[in-house]
Amino acid sequence: xxxxxxxxxxxxxxxxxxxxxxxxxxxxxxxxxxxxxxxxxxxxxxxxxxxxxxxxxxxxxxxxxxxxxxxxxxxxxxxxxxxxxxxxxxxxxxxxxxxxxxxxxxxxxxxxxxxxxxxxxxxxxxxxxxxxxxxxxxxxxxxxxxxxxxxxxxxxxxxxxxxxxxxxxxxxxxxxxxxxxxxxxxxxxxxxxxxxxxxxxxxxxxxxxxxxxxxxxxxxxxxxxxxxxxxxxxxxxxxxxxxxxxxxxxxxxxxxxxxxxxxxxxxxxxxxxxxxxxxxxxxxxxxxxxxxxxxxxxxx
Amino acid sequence: xxxxxxxxxxxxxxxxxxxxxxxxxxxxxxxxxxxxxxxxxxxxxxxxxxxxxxxxxxxxxxxxxxxxxxxxxxxxxxxxxxxxxxxxxxxxxxxxxxxxxxxxxxxxxxxxxxxxxxxxxxxxxxxxxxxxxxxxxxxxxxxxxxxxxxxxxxxxxxxxxxxxxxxxxxxxxxxxxxxxxxxxxxxxxxxxxxxxxxxxxxxxxxxxxxxxxxxxxxxxxxxxxxxxxxxxxxxxxxxxxxxxxxxxxxxxxxxxxxxxxxxxxxxxxxxxxxxxxxxxxxxxxxxxxxxxxxxxxxxxxxxxxxxxxxxxxxxxxxxxxxxxxxxxxxxxxxxxxxxxxxxxxxxxxxxxxxxxxxxxxxxxxxxxxxxxxxxxxxxxxxxxxxxx
Numbered sequence: 078x079x080x081x082x083x084x085x086x087x088x089x090x091x092x093x094x095x096x097x098x099x100x101x102x103x104x105x106x107x108x109x110x111x112x113x114x115x116x117x118x119x120x121x122x123x124x125x126x127x128x129x130x131x132x133x134x135x136x137x138x139x140x141x142x143x144x145x146x147x148x149x150x151x152x153x154x155x156x157x158x159x160x161x162x163x164x165x166x167x168x169x170x171x172x173x174x175x176x177x178x179x180x181x182x183x184x185x186x187x188x189x190x191x192x193x194x195x196x197x198x199x200x201x202x203x204x205x206x207x208x209x210x211x212x213x214x215x216x217x218x219x220x221x222x223x224x225x226x227x228x229x230x231x232x233x234x235x236x237x238x239x240x241x242x243x244x245x246x247x248x249x250x251x252x253x254x255x256x257x258x259x260x261x262x263x264x265x266x267x268x269x270x271x272x273x274x275x276x277x278x279x280x281x282x283x284x285x286x287x288x289x290x291x292x293x294x295x296x297x298x299x300x301x302x303x304x305x306x307x308x309x310x311x312x313x314x315x316x317x318x319x320x321x322x323x324x325x326x327x328x329x330x331x332x333x334x335x336x337x338x339x340x341x342x343x344x345x346x347x348x349x350x351x352x353x354x355x356x357x358x359x360x361x362x363x364x365x366x367x368x369x370x371x372x373x374x375x376x377x
Numbered sequence: 378x379x380x381x382x383x384x385x386x387x388x389x390x391x392x393x394x395x396x397x398x399x400x401x402x403x404x405x406x407x408x409x410x411x412x413x414x415x416x417x418x419x420x421x422x423x424x425x426x427x428x429x430x431x432x433x434x435x436x437x438x439x440x441x442x443x444x445x446x447x448x449x450x451x452x453x454x455x456x457x458x459x460x461x462x463x464x465x466x467x468x469x470x471x472x473x474x475x476x477x478x479x480x481x482x483x484x485x486x487x488x489x490x491x492x493x494x495x496x497x498x499x500x501x502x503x504x505x506x507x508x509x510x511x512x513x514x515x516x517x518x519x520x521x522x523x524x525x526x527x528x529x530x531x532x533x534x535x536x537x538x539x540x541x542x543x544x545x546x547x548x549x550x551x552x553x554x555x556x557x558x559x560x561x562x563x564x565x566x567x568x569x570x571x572x573x574x575x576x577x578x579x580x581x582x583x584x585x586x587x588x589x590x591x592x593x594x595x596x597x598x599x600x601x602x603x604x605x606x607x608x609x610x611x612x613x614x615x616x617x618x619x620x621x622x623x624x625x626x627x628x629x630x631x632x633x634x635x636x637x638x639x640x641x642x643x644x645x646x647x648x649x650x651x652x653x654x655x656x657x658x659x660x661x662x663x664x665x666x667x668x669x670x671x672x673x674x675x676x677x678x679x680x681x682x683x684x685x686x687x688x689x690x691x692x693x694x695x696x697x698x699x700x701x702x703x704x705x706x707x708x709x710x711x712x713x714x715x716x717x718x719x720x721x722x723x724x725x726x727x728x729x730x731x732x733x734x735x736x737x738x739x740x741x742x743x744x745x746x747x748x749x750x751x752x753x754x755x756x757x758x759x760x761x762x763x764x765x
Contacts, residue, residue: 082596085625089592197426198641198684199613205647206616210624217625292589293613293645295424301587336593342556342583344593 081215083334088216090333095225097325099232099284100302101309103277105321106236108310110253110273114173117158117180118281118306120187122299124151125278125285127191129202148282155274158183184300191296199293206291225287232283233322236276240318245272253316305329305348311355412455413448413713415699416484418471418491423462424613425488428685432487432510433458435689438674439696449700450707456696457481465494472498472506482715483702485695489513489558496523504715505702505722509695510688512635513562517742522715524722524738526698527691528746530563533656534609534634536748536764538570541605541632544762551580551603551629553594553618555610563609563634579603588614591621599627608633612684616645623649630654635687643753650753654761657749659687659733661760664749667731690732697730 100122107115125147132143162183166175208221240246251259252269260266288294288302306321309328313320328351332344339347417436420429436456444453457479459471468491475481476498484499486492487510499506500520508516508523512530516523541547550571554564560583568578580601582594595618598606606629608618615637622631623646632654643650662669671693675683683689705721706713728736738744750761 082600085596086592089590093590192422192426196430197422197424199427201645204644206620206645207647207649208624210626212626219624292617295613297424333590333593336597340583341588341591341594341597342585345585345587 084214085216086333086336087330088218088222090330091326092219092222092225093333094326094329095229096284096288097302097305097309097329098229098322099280099287100306101313101321101325102233102236102318103280103284104303104306105310105313105316105318106273106277106280109316109318110249111159111163111270112253112256113163113176113180114307115180115277116177116303117183117187118277119299119303120184121151121155121158121278122281122285122302123187123191123294123296124154125282126200126202126289126294126299127195129286129289130195130200133202134204144282144286147285148278151282152275152278155278156271159270159274184303188296188300195296197295199295201293202286202289206293208291221287221291224290228283228287232280233319236280237319239276245269249273304352308348308352308355311359312351412453413700413703414455414457414479414481415696416457416459416471416475416479416481417695418459418461418468418475418484418486418495420463420488421458421460423464425463427612428688429461429463429487431683431685431689432692434679435683435692436485436695439693443696443700449703454696454700461486461488461491463488463491465490468492468495469498471495472504476502476504482713483507483699483718485509485699487511489516489562492516492523493519493558496520499523499715502715505718507695507698509691513558514566515562519742522719524719524742525744526695526736526738527688528658528744528748530559530634531566532746533658533748534563534566535570537607537632537634537654537656537750538567538576539574540750540762540764541607542571542574542576545605547576547604549577549579549601549603551582551598551601551606552578553580553582553584553591553598553606553608553610555586555614556583557586559611559636560609564607567607567609584610584614584618586611586614589617591618592625595622595625595627598622599625603629605629606631608637611636612639612641616642619646619649619653635685638687638751638758639684640682640758641684643756643758647756651755653753655751655758657687657751658746659690659749660747661749661751663760664763665732665734671732693732694728694730694736698728698736701725701728 104115104118107113128147128150129143132138132146133140162179166179208219210217210219240249248264248269251264252266256266305325305328309325310321313324332347335344335347419433420426421433440454440456448454459474461468461471468486472484472495475484483505485507486495487508489511492508492511493515495506496519499522503522506523508525508527510527512527514529514531516525516529541550552564552567554560568581571578580598580603582597584591584594608615608631610618615633619631630652635656635658637653637655638657660668672682675681702718702721705725706717711717722738723740726738730736736744748764751758752761
């Protein structure tokens with residue numbers, strides 16, 4: 078292993094982590110504010126991709142129009158899901174297991190729906206997946222890498238601004254802490270849920286746009302990608318959206334760098350190992366407080 | 378109250394009504410339509426449906442053409458189709474259904490993992506299992522009732538490995554492979570044959586089936602400085618591997634097996650696909666005039682050429698093999714059992730098939746066919762060599 082190989086793997090791992098970060102943040106945001114484990118996110122990720130695919134390859138629209146329509150279509154579908162699915166279950170005081178089953182069923186249904194409409198052929202947003210490259214200090218940097226990192230940083234900064242510098246963000250924190258109390262203070266909780274869903278859809282749209290430019294997609298691909306989003310959410314700390322982002326970067330880099338110590342075909346195994354350890358030792362999500370408590374328990 | 382003298386009449390009338398109702402039942406209709414049945418289990422859904430669906434269409438075309446010419450000894454050939462999703466468990470369910478419910482003495486299937494999973498059922502129930510399209514060399518050792526009608530990986534991958542060293546003069550090679558049955562076995566065959574021919578394998582890297590980033594494995598391959606890189610992958614990952622390879626500045630020539638013989642590879646890679654070498658185990662339009670008609674038929678009915686053209690050629694021919702087996706047992710006045718169909722297969726031995734030409738089934742459960750090598754030149758697959 079040379080320094081240039083290490084730097085190349087780190088660079089490529091960072092670039093690849095871009096869409097993982099966005100998906101993890103979307104998942105974590107919904108969990109934080111709406112308080113559901115939204116496995117239906119996989120279905121909505123698929124909806125973004127296939128809408129974009131139709132716009133570009135069948136309707137021959139420009140990219141910006143396709144991305145805009147994907148965001149709008151996915152947003153409307155997500156809002157309809159929450160309005161008619163989640164809120165119905167909430168009104169019935171359904172158990173958390175029922176919510177879990179609903180979100181899984183929706184994502185599976187959408188996966189089969191896409192397979193019916195588009196077949197199971199691997200598809201990319203653009204016909205050609207090659208991206209121009211340049212050498213920067215001996216490291217191969219592709220245009221896609223720069224676009225992925227740039228868009229991800231901008232999206233994360235936008236989300237940070239919304240959550241920490243705007244009233245909407247403050248209200249989202251209030252609703253996340255205690256929706257009943259937030260309602261008493263005059264916050265329109267349902268409207269905050271809508272804003273949260275819109276932000277999550279924005280994150281998914283940017284993520285799937287980047288993913289679709291680089292990798293061929295099958296109808297069940299988003300379900301596989303959800304695993305990293307879930308683990309990053311747990312590792313980053315429950316309710317810690319930016320913690321989930323950091324965890325997604327860490328997991329992607331670890332997966333990429335692991336090739337130096339384990340055979341490359343075992344890289345995916347790492348994700349399952351992290352999931353196992355997280356559920357075993359941090360079932361409520363990782364936090365420094367939980368870590369300190371665990372060490373205290375070990376000492377006792 | 379019914380008059381006593383009318384009771385026998387009423388009983389007789391009821392019996393007559395019942396009998397006429399039965400004569401319209403599906404059971405009797407099935408008996409009236411006497412067909413020669415065989416099973417076909419293929420992935421019609423799931424990740425492999427891209428190929429499976431087209432292969433089924435090709436088999437259906439074969440059945441239709443046979444029936445248009447009078448069927449098998451005047452009886453129509455009927456294919457019973459079940460979806461496996463290329464999943465071994467679903468394959469087992471399909472095989473059990475063929476055996477226990479449909480009472481079929483023969484069925485066809487594909488995808489190495491499925492072929493292996495259902496082999497015990499075929500052997501235990503003495504039902505003839507024909508593998509069409511799967512290429513794991515293990516298929517030749519799965520038991521008395523399992524035969525392949527498609528050359529196994531040790532035919533085309535072995536020929537490619539030898540060609541790379543002996544004809545192309547490559548002294549060292551790298552192998553990248555997907556971590557599943559097809560990938561592992563094919564990669565091992567390439568490695569063994571390349572080394573046997575006198576070459577050296579300088580890198581041997583697997584990648585996970587769900588991976589989207591191959592940088593680590595590719596950099597290891599790059600560091601080994603091979604003269605040729607063989608990729609034993611699937612159509613879902615092969616273009617990504619080559620794309621990332623070229624983007625990392627690896628300009629080494631690439632080879633793959635028949636899974637790479639797909640126009641989507643060229644479409645997705647553009648100029649990066651130039652020089653790619655792939656194998657085909659079925660004759661092209663230049664070698665067999667029937668193939669041109671087959672392709673035109675697809676263009677007319679489906680507005681495209683089939684995915685995995687060589688595989689669809691084999692699937693088109695597979696009902697013809699079934700038809701020949703049934704003709705043999707009818708000629709020898711034997712009942713249609715798996716045992717007798719197996720006898721027929723070994724007795725006939727050589728089949729002259731419309732799309733793939735001569736096929737010889739040997740007692741060691743293998744078949745031998747020429748290997749056609751193609752390469753991408755100016756954006757299209759062109760013939761490179763034929764290895765007999």
